[in-house]
Amino acid sequence: MSDLTPRLHAGAPLRLEERFASRAGGMQASEIRSLFAVASRPEIVSLAGGMPNLSALPMDVMASLVHDLISRNGAEALQYGNGQGLPKLREQICEVMALEGIHANADDIIVTTGSQQALDLISRIFIDPGDVVLVEAPSYVGALGTFKQYEAQVVHVELDNQGLVPEALRQAIKSVRSSGRKIKFLYLIPNYQNPSGVLLSADRRTEILEICRSESIFVVEDNPYGLLGFDVPSPNAMRSEDSENVIYLGSFSKTIAPGLRVGWALVPSSLKEKIVIASESSILCPSNFTQMTISNYLADQPWRDQIATFCGLYKVRRDAMLESLETHFPASATWTKPGGGFYVWVNLPPEIDTKAMMPKAIVAKVAYVPGTAFYADGFGTWAMRLSYCHPTPERIREGVKALAGVVKTEIARRNGNFELKS
Amino acid sequence: MSDLTPRLHAGAPLRLEERFASRAGGMQASEIRSLFAVASRPEIVSLAGGMPNLSALPMDVMASLVHDLISRNGAEALQYGNGQGLPKLREQICEVMALEGIHANADDIIVTTGSQQALDLISRIFIDPGDVVLVEAPSYVGALGTFKQYEAQVVHVELDNQGLVPEALRQAIKSVRSSGRKIKFLYLIPNYQNPSGVLLSADRRTEILEICRSESIFVVEDNPYGLLGFDVPSPNAMRSEDSENVIYLGSFSKTIAPGLRVGWALVPSSLKEKIVIASESSILCPSNFTQMTISNYLADQPWRDQIATFCGLYKVRRDAMLESLETHFPASATWTKPGGGFYVWVNLPPEIDTKAMMPKAIVAKVAYVPGTAFYADGFGTWAMRLSYCHPTPERIREGVKALAGVVKTEIARRNGNFELKS
Numbered sequence: 089m090s091d092l093t094p095r096l097h098a099g100a101p102l103r104l105e106e107r108f109a110s111r112a113g114g115m116q117a118s119e120i121r122s123l124f125a126v127a128s129r130p131e132i133v134s135l136a137g138g139m140p141n142l143s144a145l146p147m148d149v150m151a152s153l154v155h156d157l158i159s160r161n162g163a164e165a166l167q168y169g170n171g172q173g174l175p176k177l178r179e180q181i182c183e184v185m186a187l188e189g190i191h192a193n194a195d196d197i198i199v200t201t202g203s204q205q206a207l208d209l210i211s212r213i214f215i216d217p218g219d220v221v222l223v224e225a226p227s228y229v230g231a232l233g234t235f236k237q238y239e240a241q242v243v244h245v246e247l248d249n250q251g252l253v254p255e256a257l258r259q260a261i262k263s264v265r266s267s268g269r270k271i272k273f274l275y276l277i278p279n280y281q282n283p284s285g286v287l288l289s290a291d292r293r294t295e296i297l298e299i300c301r302s303e304s305i306f307v308v309e310d311n312p313y314g315l316l317g318f319d320v321p322s323p324n325a326m327r328s329e330d331s332e333n334v335i336y337l338g339s340f341s342k343t344i345a346p347g348l349r350v351g352w353a354l355v356p357s358s359l360k361e362k363i364v365i366a367s368e369s370s371i372l373c374p375s376n377f378t379q380m381t382i383s384n385y386l387a388d389q390p391w392r393d394q395i396a397t398f399c400g401l402y403k404v405r406r407d408a409m410l411e412s413l414e415t416h417f418p419a420s421a422t423w424t425k426p427g428g429g430f431y432v433w434v435n436l437p438p439e440i441d442t443k444a445m446m447p448k449a450i451v452a453k454v455a456y457v458p459g460t461a462f463y464a465d466g467f468g469t470w471a472m473r474l475s476y477c478h479p480t481p482e483r484i485r486e487g488v489k490a491l492a493g494v495v496k497t498e499i500a501r502r503n504g505n506f507e508l509k510s
Numbered sequence: 511m512s513d514l515t516p517r518l519h520a521g522a523p524l525r526l527e528e529r530f531a532s533r534a535g536g537m538q539a540s541e542i543r544s545l546f547a548v549a550s551r552p553e554i555v556s557l558a559g560g561m562p563n564l565s566a567l568p569m570d571v572m573a574s575l576v577h578d579l580i581s582r583n584g585a586e587a588l589q590y591g592n593g594q595g596l597p598k599l600r601e602q603i604c605e606v607m608a609l610e611g612i613h614a615n616a617d618d619i620i621v622t623t624g625s626q627q628a629l630d631l632i633s634r635i636f637i638d639p640g641d642v643v644l645v646e647a648p649s650y651v652g653a654l655g656t657f658k659q660y661e662a663q664v665v666h667v668e669l670d671n672q673g674l675v676p677e678a679l680r681q682a683i684k685s686v687r688s689s690g691r692k693i694k695f696l697y698l699i700p701n702y703q704n705p706s707g708v709l710l711s712a713d714r715r716t717e718i719l720e721i722c723r724s725e726s727i728f729v730v731e732d733n734p735y736g737l738l739g740f741d742v743p744s745p746n747a748m749r750s751e752d753s754e755n756v757i758y759l760g761s762f763s764k765t766i767a768p769g770l771r772v773g774w775a776l777v778p779s780s781l782k783e784k785i786v787i788a789s790e791s792s793i794l795c796p797s798n799f800t801q802m803t804i805s806n807y808l809a810d811q812p813w814r815d816q817i818a819t820f821c822g823l824y825k826v827r828r829d830a831m832l833e834s835l836e837t838h839f840p841a842s843a844t845w846t847k848p849g850g851g852f853y854v855w856v857n858l859p860p861e862i863d864t865k866a867m868m869p870k871a872i873v874a875k876v877a878y879v880p881g882t883a884f885y886a887d888g889f890g891t892w893a894m895r896l897s898y899c900h901p902t903p904e905r906i907r908e909g910v911k912a913l914a915g916v917v918k919t920e921i922a923r924r925n926g927n928f929e930l931k932s
Contacts, residue, residue, distance in 0.1 A: 142585050168561055341590075346589060
């Protein structure tokens with residue numbers, strides 16, 4: 089480090105940078121972070137966040153449930169638990185997964201602090217610096233961040249309206265291997281993908297599983313949205329076809345509530361011990377209290393009906409967003425038509441930089457996430473993710489309309505036409 | 511790997527071992543883990559675990575508190591929160607730390623899933639494989655496990671009845687540096703140390719801080735037991751003397767309840783951004799629900815009185831253990847006399863192997879943790895950790911008496927005297 093390097097933190101000791109681990113070099117505030125601070129202001133219509141809409145959750149029921157839990161089982165709920173998670177909850181998780189065709193043994197489940205922790209644990213046991221992780225293009229920003237912390241090389245694989253493209257996967261495997269690098273796993277979100285909203289077709293699921301099995305590449309199937317299909321049921325989970333090569337991640341964040349921070353990993357038996365040990369080293373044990381809250385909810389409440397209620401709520405919002413896009417967005421934009429989940433992916437004309445456009449959108453009182461957040465390689469400058477999960481349909485319409493105005497102005501400006509007509 | 515290598519998991523793909531990250535090589539079940547499965551059987555007096563005694567916690571109050579929290583603020587409590595933790599709780603944590611002389615800014619606090627997660631995050635931002643972490647001899651098994659996962663070299667520094675020995679610290683620094691290795695931090699538990707129960711004297715705190723500051727070595731001060739002094743107040747936290755070189759870890763697991771999984775790190779401002787990013791990558795955000803439970807408890811309940819109640823409860827148990835040791839243990843054993851916390855450290859004659867002795871103790875219906883668990887280097891074969899936090903005083907006396915019988919038999923056997931007289 090040269091003496092000319094500016095010292096951003098005046099109070100920091102000399103050569104602090106040299107005291108960090110190599111992996112810490114990449115730990116810097118992301119665009120999505122600084123955005124959230126602004127987007128959470130009440131006057132802004134946030135089409136940015138992925139917060140589930142809890143307005144349909146019966147709070148009086150939840151209040152009684154946690155009251156009874158503590159008064160009857162407080163000594164257990166408030167005590168340390170075991171690192172793998174409560175056995176009863178793990179049995180119940182098997183029932184939840186059965187809805188997507190999965191036959192699982194509760195002993196192969198590890199309860200995690202949201203499925204984000206599962207991503208972290210899987211990265212921990214598999215990734216050495218320089219190892220390759222294959223992901224969809226685009227992919228979940230939180231997964232990209234975790235892979236980066238473990239110093240993986242992220243290689244994007246083409247995604248189209250039917251999901252990950254098998255032939256592109258074959259090509260990517262060949263290309264990576266010819267360069268001598270190790271591929272540790274394929275990470276994908278088959279149902280209503282974040283950020284694209286795309287559903288992976290049943291045929292492709294089988295084909296991708298075959299490719300990965302024959303190439304000895306684990307498949308990490310991240311499935312927070314699988315039960316949130318609005319129109320037709322989702323195809324069975326990939327894990328239902330392959331119990332030995334698929335690591336399945338589930339979560340109650342979208343089907344019950346994210347504030348409890350309860351997710352899980354269902355892993356091949358050969359991986360379980362290492363994942364449990366990694367989790368204990370990371371958090372000692374998941375919260376008994378929040379696990380028992382989920383467990384009692386699943387045992388005593390009509391949770392399938394509640395999910396159907398959530399689906400109804402999100403479907404109305406999805407429709408509001410697609411209709412507004414159709415009405416207001418310019419013909420040069422294209423977007424996905426999700427059958428479930430939270431997100432629509434919008435492609436603008438390639439001359440538009442959605443990150444540079446953000447401040448103008450904020451002025452117009454609407455927020456989104458720029459496409460580059462979902463690529464490890466700087467791609468996606470002309471794309472954006474819009475989420476319809478949280479605002480009311482009216483606010484969604486208002487936000488999309490305002491955003492369309494910003495987009496049209498930007499297109500006109502880029503085309504040298506500074507006076508917008510319309 | 512040779513084809514002759516036995517395949518333990520018949521269903522696992524070929525060469526699974528080669529697919530793991532380097533750090534996963536050391537992820538194997540520890541002695542403390544297999545022990546816990548046995549020690550939790552009701553007929554065994556467990557002097558093994560570190561579970562706080564929740565019998566004094568008013569469960570009716572807690573039940574009402576969580577009920578009211580959900581019915582009034584459910585939409586916030588059950589939603590995603592921010593990665594750093596709730597601002598209000600961070601303000602309250604400043605008040606808690608003020609009891610130990612700390613003046614902190616809430617903006618420098620990161621709320622974690624127990625202080626175990628804070629250990630993980632600190633390891634993540636500092637440790638490259640082969641880096642050195644200095645720890646007391648012996649030290650907390652959970653910290654050793656985390657440092658090992660990040661492939662640190664753990665170097666133990668002598669601990670005596672006044673805590674870490676400053677001169678031994680100087681020697682260790684010199685020795686490590688002469689071998690060309692980097693020291694990333696000193697990890698220590700100044701108050702009622704786990705596993706020794708030792709309190710670091712005030713003079714030594716100052717001296718150790720000076721050494722570490724002058725050598726540019728961060729001090730990680732892990733302080734779960736600081737408010738659990740039975741006889742006299744603990745000296746001020748080390749962080750109260752040095753805000754720039756001390757990373758302070760706190761927890762509500764021992765002062766309120768561990769099942770909520772709420773701990774925190776108070777860090778020098780220059781480290782905050784990286785710790786928050788590391789935490790988001792690890793768990794996205796801590797649970798709003800459990801954070802708000804703690805926050806409302808601190809706001810509305812007499813928490814200082816509750817801690818005093820806990821202290822009274824533990825003091826009676828500490829006394830029962832020390833009296834029983836005095837009454838029953840052989841003269842050749844020595845042990846610490848903790849002024850607070852949960853643990854007594856017992857040294858037996860050096861010919862005794864406490865790990866090998868464990869099955870005999872289990873037969874005698876008592877469990878402890880063998881000393882080797884608390885060393886990274888196989889030391890501690892003749893030592894054991896006894897915890898008095900959880901059983902009743904009667905059960906503690908019963909357990910210590912039974913254990914004394916096992917110890918005496920083992921000493922006699924080792925001395926060739928197979929018929930025990932007494």
